[in-house]
Amino acid sequence: MTERISFQLNGREAVVDADPEMPLLYALRGDLGLDNPHFGCGLAQCGACTVHLNGEATRSCVTPVAAAKGAKVTTLAGLGSEKHPHPLQAAYVEEQVPQCGYCINGWMMTAAALLKSNPHPTDAQIREGLSGLKCRCGTHMAILRAVKRAAAMA
Amino acid sequence: MTSTDILRQDLSRRGILKGTGVLVVSFAVPAHLAAAATAVAGPKPLDPTQLDSYLAIHRDGSATVFFGKIDGGQGTDVGIAQIVAEELDLPADRVTVVMDDTTRVINQGGASGSFGITWGGKPMRNAACEARQFLLGLAAQKLKAPIEKLTVSNGVVSVAGAPGKTVSYGQLIGGKFFNVAMKWNGKIGNDLNVETTAQAKKPADYKVVGTSPRRRDVAAKVFAQPTYVTDVRVPGMVHARVIRPPAAGAEPTAIDESSVAGIKGVRIVHKDGFLAVVADKEWDAIRAARDLKVTWSQSPAAFPEQEKLYDHIRDAAVRKRTVEKETPGFEAAIAGAAQTVSAEYEWPFQSHASMGSGCAVVQIKDGTATVWTGTQKPHYARDGVAALLGLPVENVQAIWRIGPGSYGRNDAGDTVIEAAFLAQQIGRPVRLQGMRPEGIAWDPKGPASIHRATAGLDGDGKIVAYKFESKGFSRLEIDSNESDIAYSIAGQQWGVPLKPIEAFAVPDESYQIPNRLMAWETIAPLLDRASPLRTSHLRDPVGPQIHFASESFIDELAHAANADAVEFRLRHLTGRDAAAVKAAADKFGWESRVSGSAGNADADVVTGRGIAYSKRALTIVAVVAEVEVDRRSGKVRAKRFAVAHDCGCIINPGLLRNTIEGNIVQGTSRSLLEEVRFDRQSVTSVDWETYPILDITDAPEKIDIVLLDHPEIAPTGAGEPSTRPVAAAIANAIFDATGVRLRQAPFTPDRMKAALTGRA
Structure with missing residues (x-):
């Protein structure tokens, strides 16, 4: 079941049609084609996937993409x-x-x-x-x- | 040009030369030289006897060298650029280093044994010397001046005493092939070399070697540009995940495809023990791997109980015993010693635990295959994929992109074979990446081992006889490359028999001891197929375990001799070895006394200092560690290090310091925390909770480094040598702090506490 989810990514509008439960990491790397953040563990144990979600450092490998709805997402490329x-x-x-x-x-x-x-x-x-x-x-x-x-x- | 620019270029050798301008030379080349230097007419096959295979000069006078190794993030390529720039009289930033593609570089062994500069630099330097000689010949003709009168600065040749008479490298040969043959030693891999009659520069004249230009990959990483093998995307690519068995050696007996029927476009690939899922979207492949219901065969309990691991090693039949050194007087000397000391040490299996698990992308098209891999040895990955797919080697191109961590033969080598198989089965390009357990539970391990030492001291407290014997799993149950599918998990799951290589080592040091017996023994792998405890090279293969034991033992001897640990070592060392020990001790501010006599053993938190010294090949390292031991919790903190490092001629001191720091911190992590956990059937270290590594809150407060530079001595390697003495330096400091000797690594709080309360 996919859902249309939009958010601000590094200052631009981003829209994905995705399973809302899918971790944000895969929306960023897969649907939106970013080369970072990285998949490290998928368990929020290492930080390789960290982005800012409304300014707060967040492990995108365990954060559902739905949590980014309407939010401001910044990756290293946006820093x-x-x-x-x-x-x-x-x-x-x-x-x-x-x-x-x-x-x-x-x-x-x-x-x-x-x-x-x-x-x-x-x-x-x-x-x-x-x-x-x-x-x-x-x-x-x-x-x-x-x-x-x-x-x-x- | 940044490394990203290089990475992004997928140009053939011809393309590189063309891209900077070709074909037209604006001056007449002397006939005998014109015959050699010809315009680029087409791609030129890689030929180890040709200068053009190693070096090109572009029309703008810059150079590209083609280097058959890779850099895992320590700056080997920068060092190579400096070596070449030195001989060509170019600034380092005008030398580009290509090292990413088997169709563009000759196999120099990939990353291997800290040989990047030591061996890898030789043919690069010789090619640069040859090129310079050839260019000066051209310039002499062009400028009508004798070669002796020519000087070169920034790639421009001038005539001494004749200002204005100049010609640039670009004008001389830019964009053209040299067509100069070099004498090749007939070897491929680490040993490859080409000879030159041209004289290399004298160290006194070095301008580029010994300086610290920056890495070429850092900006790309910091500014989030595509860098990694994980960033490779190919049109039509699908995503794959492998499914490893819950018990080592088990195979799927039933697969319930309906369990993943709800996930779009999932395909299951199953052959014997190998099982994987593929989907268009990465998240779908991950979900399918998670949700697929699989019934597995019963598998015998292949592993000993973890707490009986060292008993297993002690009791196991010896497969191979190698005596590396034995002097005839050993037994008599031991018998006649004033005092003898014996001890035994134990080291666990350790994991590469790279930041991310292995990843590879493979595309098969019209009888050719392209492989993107993060392996340290792309040429061997190419060979393994060619063998798997039944393709001629020349039809397979392996393109290296840095992987998530590079400390030896990690799981990247398994991934590349599996991705190739999946691409063949699915008929589309496949990107395979491991989930966390693939890189911790299932990577090839650094071997567990035991080490026994006995020595005799004479009445003056000098070592007169020394026996050191290691027994453990081979360091190469699978080879350190993936050229043969027998060395891959998938290959073993398909029933290809193991081809273990029996290999271990003995301590590397230069103690002056008259009588020695130095030997090692290997035992059988725990499982005869796809084992998560199979071994291969992990940074400084068997170095940390051997030197944990040998340098702890030297400390025990110093204590038995009632001697200071530094002074005791210096009794047995001379020259550069002694200089390194002294330098580390001086930098630390070592106070001479017998270890264990710090006099603070009653406090809750006690401190101590310890030294260890070792060699690796010809590189000498001495490390002093200061530790703090909390006697209540058993927690050991390595607070401060002083390191003296002598690797001959230093090419780039700045990058060398960062490399040493990395080794010290990783070595500290391995010493204090790292031990692969397992039960009778599987490895239970699967993530960072179950395989903890050093946290930044426990990182040292300070690492002081003394670089002992010997420009006149050829460089001897720095990638790994400073890893090996770390564990012993810490263990010796723990003894100094507590009076307790830890002979089993890692020095976890539980182990430390047990030892402090006499339960060790």
Whole structure:
């Protein structure tokens, strides 16, 4: 049973005809053709699928697409661009953070939401705010440097 | 040009040259050289004896090198660009590195054994030297000046003392083939090399090597451009999911198709033990895999009880014993020692647990197949797919796109074979991606093992005899590539017999010990088919387990000798090895004392420091760890590391630091937390809850790195060496903090607490 669901995606109107129970991730990657977020676990355990839903970091692999109805959805592609990077994106490039980088949506989207609510977090607050996200390449030290750098830019 | 631009180009070799301008040269080429450098007339087959197979100069004077390995996110390609740029006197950013397509690059072994720069860089450098020599020959003719008078800067050749007399590489050969033969060593894979008579630059003259240009893939990843194998889309593509058996070795006996009749367009593919579903939409394939009702055959309990794993290894028949080193005086030296020490260590199965499970896209069309894969070894994936489909190898093209994690032979290698089979069965392009358990429960595992050490100390506290023996599952129950379907889950589910390779290793270090016996033994795989506990290469294959044991043992010897752990090691080390140990200790601020005497053992939270040193091939690493142990909970926190790293000539210190950090953090995770759980019939580590890895709240506070650079020594590899000493450094620090020696990894709170209360 499909339903027409529309929402704002990275500032533009998006419409999908989909099973409302289908996770938002598949609407974004499949129906709407985005190359991110990523499928990591499908269990909300890793964060690779993270998007902002009305500004809040949300695991799209377990969020029904129906939950996005009328909402504002922002993905990493909507965070900034090479010309107009989000401070975190600029900091990630400066620190050369990602290795394989498949986890990147989780860390960047969660950190972006964190910096919005707490522009100058302490080291402990950054760690706490990012707890639960996974990075298998072990780039944690570079992630911490980048978030601090981004906070300093703001 | 960013890496994304390269990824997006699906150009043939001819296309690359054409794309930057071809065919017309604006000056007369001397006859003897004109015969060599010809205009591009058509695609040129890859030939390992031809310079053109490795390097091209474009009309704008930039260069492209064709590199038969891949980069998993550590910047190997940047290092290659620097090596080539150095010899060509170009800035690194004017050298593009192509490494993504079996029709464009010769097989240099893919990512393998930290050899990307060490071995992979050799033919690239030699090709660059050859090209430079050839270009200078052309320039000498063109500028009517002797070669000795020519200098090159940014790809422009000038004549010393004659300002204005210049010619650029682009003008000399841009867009044309060199048509220069090189002496090839006849090898394909890691060992491939081509010789040159041209002189390479002296390290003192390096301008590009030793600097830190940035990675080419980072911006694409940060700005969410299509990058990964998971992002590949082919017109008409369908989505597939495999269904693994609930018990290892079980096969479907009945499949209730009606259970997924409500899901649009689902097709079920079943052959012997292999089962998969395919649908137009990804979510439909996922639902079908979840909902399909399958009756499975009974399968014998293939695995031991988890708590009896090490007993199983101890008791198992030895399939192969290899003595790597034995000195004749060993027994006598042990017998005559003032003191002997023995210990045994245990290491569990570990998973690659890549961020995402494997993914591959395969399209079969008119007797040819195109494979997009995240494997580390695309040429071998091509060979495996060709064998599976019965196609000539030249009819299969494997295109590499980075996968979600790359630390050895993970589940990507199984996925590519399965996707090819499904594409053949369905008659449409297939994209297959694993769900979470496929990459944790079902990836090939790093082997579990036990390690026994005995040593004799003389009256001066020096080691006079040392025996170290490992026994465990081979590190290669399946080979580290997918060239043979016997090495894939599907192949084994189809009844292709296992072809295990018996392989392990011994400690790699340079302790000066007069008498040694260093040996390893392998035992049979637990199951004779498609096993979730089959083993293959996982970052630094068998390095972490062996050196956890050997470097913990050296610490035990230091303690027995009543010596400081650093000073004890230095008694037995010289040269660069000793320098690395000293450098790590100095950076840490090591205070000399016998470990375990920190004097804080009564507090609830105690701290300690430990050192470990090891080699990998010729790379030397020493690591000092500082840990904090909460005696109430048993939780161990690795707070601080100091690392000294000597891999010969450093190509790119910036990227090397990030690579080392990754190894230390991943190594910490494996040391403290990682252990594949299983019951008698299946692996029960299926996700991040059941296979936890290090959380950022537990990441170290600080990792200090000392890079010991030796520009005069050829680079010896850095992808993995700093993984191996981590576990022992932590274990030795735990001993220092608590006085308790952990001889079984990982150092979980339960294990630590049990050891502290004497129940270990």
